[in-house]
Amino acid sequence: MNRRLVTILLAAFVVAALCSVLVYRLVGMRIAAAKPQPSTRVVAAATDIKIGTVLSAPDLTTVQIMGTPPKSAILDAKNAIGRGVTSSLYAGEPILEDRLAPVGSGGGLAATIKDGMRAIAVRVDQVVGVAGFVLPGMRVDVLISGVPPTTVATAGAANNTQVRTVLQNIEVLSAGSDIQKDAEGKPQQVQVVNLLVTPEQAQVLALASNETRIQLVLRNPLDTKVATVQGTAMTNLFLDQSAPATKPKVSSRPAAVKKPPEMFTVTVINGNTKTEDKFATPGGKQ
Structure with missing residues (x-):
């Protein structure tokens, strides 16, 4: 048999085998996909x-x-x-x-409420509730503003209002409204937010609710970092931050020391009388 013909037949057989395997796999995948999944x-x-x-x-x-x-x-x-x-x-x-x-x-x-945690109701500003951003599952920071007790009795205490961040990354359990009475006994609707806190944080919020004004600040739920925030006072808002502090000018040359003028003495002898007079003149000698 011709050697060339045998080579062609073998190549055709290999190609046919590869095509058969490929078709078998494709058909098997189609059949498997057609089977109902549990x-x-x-x-x-x-x-x-x-x-x-x-x-x-x-x-x-x-x-x-x-x-x-x-x-x-x-x-x-x-x-x-x-x-x-x-x-x-x-x-x-x-x-x-x-x-x-x-x-x-x-x-x-x-x-x-999770194990070891507490839920505390906090009365917030009306604008916070109307805005509707305080929803269950969100995270907030708690800010308080008021006059420190050490300055209440001093003069100008009203101008010493300060604000501080007391709690950070607090979960909101629920938000809604409640009916409370004002100073005259009339019912009024107030916004109330329930926060999930630890027992120690609950004590801080209980004290802050009675003595200061509370404001909630919304934060990204993925941002769990506790930032170091310094408090600020009302007087700091009116400081001119753009004006550089004036410093006294210091001369590079030392102050010249004024020398006393040179003196010379004139002696006058009149008989038995002797008098001396002193005169100042530039370059004078005694």
């Missing part, structure tokens, strides 16, 4: 559910999840009924264990 029905929220709500049967439904469900997903509605919601849920969202309070802890704001 699915699981998990418990989900039937409607939007606010934080602190105690779940009941009408609040729950089930949804089909393709593939492997999350490890903390709830498969039986009985495991969710009667538990408080620690984070707001939306309609159709699967309910996870870490979004619910422990069994038997009930609902409301108390169910959202």
